[in-house]
Amino acid sequence: MPHPEPPPDPFRQGLSFAARIGVELVVSTMVGTATGYFIDRWLDTGPIFLILGVVVGGAAGMLSVYRSATRSGN
Amino acid sequence: MEASQNPLEHFALHRIVELHLFGFDVSITQATIMGWLVVLGAFGFLAAGASQRALVPGKLQSAAEFGVEHLRTLVIDNIGEKEGPRFVPLLTTLFFFIFFSNLLGLIPGMYTLTSQVMVTGGFALMVYGLSVIVGLRHHGLGFFKILTPPGTPVLLYPLMIPIELISQLARPITLAVRLFANMTAGHTILAVVLGFVITLPLWAGWLPLGFSVLIYLLELLVAFIQAYIFTTLAAVYIGDAVHLH
Numbered sequence: 587m588p589h590p591e592p593p594p595d596p597f598r599q600g601l602s603f604a605a606r607i608g609v610e611l612v613v614s615t616m617v618g619t620a621t622g623y624f625i626d627r628w629l630d631t632g633p634i635f636l637i638l639g640v641v642v643g644g645a646a647g648m649l650s651v652y653r654s655a656t657r658s659g660n
Numbered sequence: 661m662e663a664s665q666n667p668l669e670h671f672a673l674h675r676i677v678e679l680h681l682f683g684f685d686v687s688i689t690q691a692t693i694m695g696w697l698v699v700l701g702a703f704g705f706l707a708a709g710a711s712q713r714a715l716v717p718g719k720l721q722s723a724a725e726f727g728v729e730h731l732r733t734l735v736i737d738n739i740g741e742k743e744g745p746r747f748v749p750l751l752t753t754l755f756f757f758i759f760f761s762n763l764l765g766l767i768p769g770m771y772t773l774t775s776q777v778m779v780t781g782g783f784a785l786m787v788y789g790l791s792v793i794v795g796l797r798h799h800g801l802g803f804f805k806i807l808t809p810p811g812t813p814v815l816l817y818p819l820m821i822p823i824e825l826i827s828q829l830a831r832p833i834t835l836a837v838r839l840f841a842n843m844t845a846g847h848t849i850l851a852v853v854l855g856f857v858i859t860l861p862l863w864a865g866w867l868p869l870g871f872s873v874l875i876y877l878l879e880l881l882v883a884f885i886q887a888y889i890f891t892t893l894a895a896v897y898i899g900d901a902v903h904l905h
Contacts, residue, residue: 602885606893609838614830621826646827 607654611647618643667851671775671844691779694771698764702756731755731891738895743902747895750790754783755891762843762883766876772847774886777840784835787894795901806904835893842886846879 622639626632675687709724717725731752736744758774765772773779795803807824808817853875856868 601881602889602892605842605882605885606838606889609834609841610830613834613837614827617830617833618826621829642822643826646823646830649823650827650830 603654607651610650610654614647614650615640615643618646667848667855670771670847670851673776690771691773691776694761694764694773697770698757698761698773701764702760705760706756727756728752734892735895738892738899739902740899747898751891751894754787754894755887758783758839758890759884759887762887763880765843765847766879766883772843774839775843775847777836780840781832781836783839783890784832787835788832788897791894791897791901794898795904798902799904803901803904806900831897835890839886839890842882846875846882850875850879 618639618641619636620639621643622636625635625639629635673689673691675689676693677688679686679688705720706724706728709721712718712721714721732745732748735748735751738744739747761773761779764770765775792803795806799805806828807821809820809824812820850872853868853872857865857872860868
């Protein structure tokens with residue numbers, strides 16, 4: 587029978603944390619890039635918003651990784 | 661799993677009963693049947709655990725009590741004493757549904773419900789939508805202060821608002837992609853490694869077979885961890901909406 591155990595031990599907590607932050611970084615960059623791309627297509631403004639979107643999306647990804655890192659610390 | 665050459669083949673959906681309702685294709689696929697089995701499994705586990713109500717709990721009862729109690733503390737820790745208990749039933753249900761679909765999908769011949777991005781995406785949108793509704797109900801339009809973290813100088817608003825907006829928009833997507841990608845990747849690796857067993861000659865074929873057992877054990881751990889992460893993050897997002905930072 588399945589046995590849902592809580593993760594009190596640091597190994598499993600670390601594992602669940604590691605499984606979490608990778609995706610956050612990638613998806614935030616992707617969302618930023620896609621937003622920039624579609625704003626460009628909508629306003630016909632060359633690659634300006636695309637470039638901005640990559641940078642802002644990457645920053646957002648790092649911010650959310652930083653947030654989850656500090657949250658799990660306390 | 662048959663000796664198919666394509667390791668992704670077992671993710672494909674097949675219509676078992678063709679059904680069309682109001683122009684929508686609502687055919688019953690193996691995923692639909694799997695969903696029923698997951699509901700039956702999760703409900704059966706909890707109902708069997710709760711049926712005896714012994715003072716000295718048996719194995720099943722203590723497993724069920726342990727799970728529910730732990731989830732309760734998890735949700736209340738993240739959302740708070742006052743608002744937390746309202747979300748316990750929803751998030752506990754979510755955990756057990758995801759956990760059982762991950763777990764039952766590991767039985768050979770069964771379908772993994774959570775390897776469909778539509779399923780995980782549906783859950784993610786539901787949870788995120790709920791967090792927005794909760795935020796708007798608690799704070800009204802002040803909920804949008806979530807886009808400006810406290811202590812941000814007004815000069816930096818043009819920079820911080822897009823960044824926060826993107827990190828908010830990324831939330832449901834990360835939630836969906838994480839679960840879906842983990843389950844799909846694990847099952848693909850299993851299929852590839854098991855494919856080696858068939859294609860390699862006998863003297864080498866036992867090696868990947870032993871390896872696949874190890875991966876299977878890892879997948880059992882991942883099945884639990886991913887369900888746990890999904891529930892934790894759902895609680896964190898709702899808690900963020902209640903407390904605003």
